[in-house]
Amino acid sequence: MGSRSGDGAPWRLLGPLRWRRDGADVDLGPAKQQCVIAVLLLTPGRSVPVATLVDRVWGEDSPRAGNAVAPYIARLRRIIAGAGGDPGMLRFVSGGYRAEVAAGDVDLHRSRRLASAAREAHQAGDGKLAADLLRQAVAEWEPVALAGLPGDWAARVREALHRERLDLLAEEAEAQLRLGCPEAVVERLRPVAADHPTAESVVAALMRALSDGGRVAEALEWYARLRAAVGEEFGSEPGAAVRDLHVELLRRNEPMPARAPEPAGPAQLPADVAGFTAREEELRRLDEAIGDDRPVVLSGTAGVGKTTLAVHWAHRVRHRFPGGQLFVNLGGFGPAQSVLPPEEALRGFLEALGLPSRRIPRELPARSAMFRTLLARRRLLIILDNARDADQVRPLLPGVPGSVVVVTSRDRLLSLVAIETARPVEVGLFTPAEARAMLARRLGDERVDAEPAVVRRLGAACAHLPIALAVVAARAAGRPDLRLTALAEQLTTGAGLDLLDGHDASSNVRVVFSWSYRQLTPGAARLFRLLGLHPGPSFTATAAASLAGCPASRALDELVRAHLVAPAAAGRYRLHDLLRAYAAELAGTGERDALHRLLDHYLHGACTAMRLNHTPSTLTPPPARPGTVVDEIAGDGAALEWLIANDAVLIALIRLAGTAGFEGHAWRLARARDHFAVRQGRWGDLVELDRTGLRAARHTGDRAAEAQLLRSLARAHLMTGDHDEAREHALAAARVFRELGDQESEAQTHHFLADVFDRMGERREALRHARTALRVYQAMDDRAGMARALNATGWCHAAVGEHGLAVEHCARALTLFREVGDRDGAAATQGTLGYAREQSGDFGAAIGHYEEAIRLCREIGERFFLADTLAHLGDCRRALGDGHAARAAWSEALDIFDELDHPAPNLRAKLRNA
Structure with missing residues (x-):
């Protein structure tokens, strides 16, 4: 069904992995290296955690220590640079890597965009354009995606893409049938159906093409082959959609008793959102739900755009549901009085389906049964928006195959997933590229392209949350004269949540968050408030328990279910920045004990990890406050992992402690992190953080701590190339140690001065300090x-x-x-x-x-x-x-x-x- 275009996307996943540059394929190196770039290209513009990359590339043979991905990324950067590309397209961001590649530059995403545009053209009534766009989408594909890439992950993705290709072939065929070209479709699909006898979408399209060409008997033969193949491979019957088509063709082929015509259906969908952007993966997963007979649960945090996504998808596929579309806002997360009981939702549905009010039963079970009865001979699309819990949803489920139900909720509705086998689809925050696309659709490419760096700042300040971006876009659209720089400054200098107010409840970010917060139990609400004190970017369950001063696993699970907290990699959790700001507002300034416990948690963890990681230091923290949970760290490998995982938190806590009156924690945390940062080459913040520690030590009047921080600051200057500052701070440290009579620390400082003078090229002076240190150590034995x-x-x-x-x-x-x-x-x-x-x-x-x-x-x-x-x-x-x-x-x-x-x-x- 078409051949690949030589002028398509430069990055190719839909065949052997390739990168075309200046008309030639660039060698991307060995197989594992190709797997790394393939993982990143599947979600361009989105960070993939290192642990996820390692799992996908190595599988069960994953290396246990270090960042195994880094060498491959570095080699790929060199290959890209050598071919005249931008090596900066592979970026390390927040514990993972991402490929800064436009979606249109990857054949898979280019194909998906073309297919999405085709569906929009079809809805707009332009069948010819729809067929042409689908033909272009199909032309991006080769028979086997990721051909030759080894490993379980590549095999799973290859299989998923294989199914997607077959569905796309069927969709393109349907578009051709709408244009009246059945014979061409038969010729193209017959060999595909023969090669893939269980591909229901392909066989169904072939059956329609044969029927439209007057060959109903042959179409029925293909159904018989499909049914036999599905039965043999899966032990089941074909899906509802192809079964319905079979019945329809039987009716055409031989006389059958007439069935009452399906009544005209309701059309309750809200208006689609103009300029809808992104969400290609979520749309694909929703497409998979058609014919599956399982409800879909779209869950995500407040303001992430679950309803917008559900409504947009529903408009895109409504033609496939001749029974109509039902929509209800269940009010699960909103003002308390807005929660809609399921019996009231059913009353609305029954009336929309033509049942007179006098015939609507009073009791919920009877209404639910009546609803299922009416749906038995219809195929409807049902959107249950803003559900509070599974009990509110269950009475509204059809109970019979054919209809598709999409539920949106801030809760994960795990009970619905477990018992009704609902499909869970997480709706996450936008990627930076998606945030930019949304702003461009609403403000125009010219305005966005004029300030690209500012647009990235706006996206980050809005935590890439769609509702926040929408409010910012509305403000900017209303003020064409306002530079985006001014908006970014307001958002990043404290105005944050105040600026994100669209002047009604549904577009006020603070109010939208409050609807989720008010649904929490008291324990979960308290933990959420306290998490506003955690500076981010992520935390563990033990850190949460330290904040709470008591076990917090149940409260944390509740926050995850409510999408106020999101699971992150390796047993960690996170709040996006706007939710953290909202939680901090709720916490206020009266939680000093909780902050003290949090600082104790990280200080004791850092000191333990530092000691186990063979760091030469005598730092001993004061006893932790009651209620603090100290991490148990077993061995030097776990110690290194702890330090790596928590480094960004330690940096933020040093800054926080230095300004919040916890000077003792500030200098101790600075010392605890210092050697690890040098060993790992994390020098970017060393000078600033050691200065913070030094100020804190001087504030407490602890001369020994002051001397230690002077030496740490000297080392920070040495590592960043400022040798003169390193020498002055080290000499000052040696003087303080001498005044304190601390021979050991003075000797350590002479040892360090030897390194300083060596770097400065003063070799004999370096040797003098080294010998001085040796004499002192020998005297001390x-x-x-x-x-x-x-x-x-x-x-x-x-x-x-x-x-x-x-x-x-x-x-x-x-x-x-x-x-x-x-x-x-x-x-x-x-x-x-x-x-x-x-x-x-x-x-x-x-x-x-x-x-x-x-x-x-x-x-x-x-x-x-x-x-x-x-x-x-x-x-x-x-x-x-x-x-x-x-x-x-x-x-x-x-x-x-x-x-x-x-x-x-x-x-x-x-x-x-x-």
């Missing part, structure tokens, strides 16, 4: 400190060309590190030994040390030093003539540097010239 100072001294000897002394000091250091079980120090010392051997020209010995350092770095989650060591390993491999191994080491190093946003320009040059 601090074996762990001696090991660190010996490694530093060895590095300084290597830096000035004294390789023998370097190896001697590092060998002693390595022995001590092994004795005290310090893998971090052992990794650094192996790196120093490798450097000393490399500088002396002993590349074979250097490789051995570098490989051991790399192994240890992978175990402890050290990222920057891992990349730096890989770069040196590549240099040694090249020196020994192994170009392939050198390129592999440099490539992995560059992948990590790219992930850390480190420029590493020498590596790019080495790879280009290799």
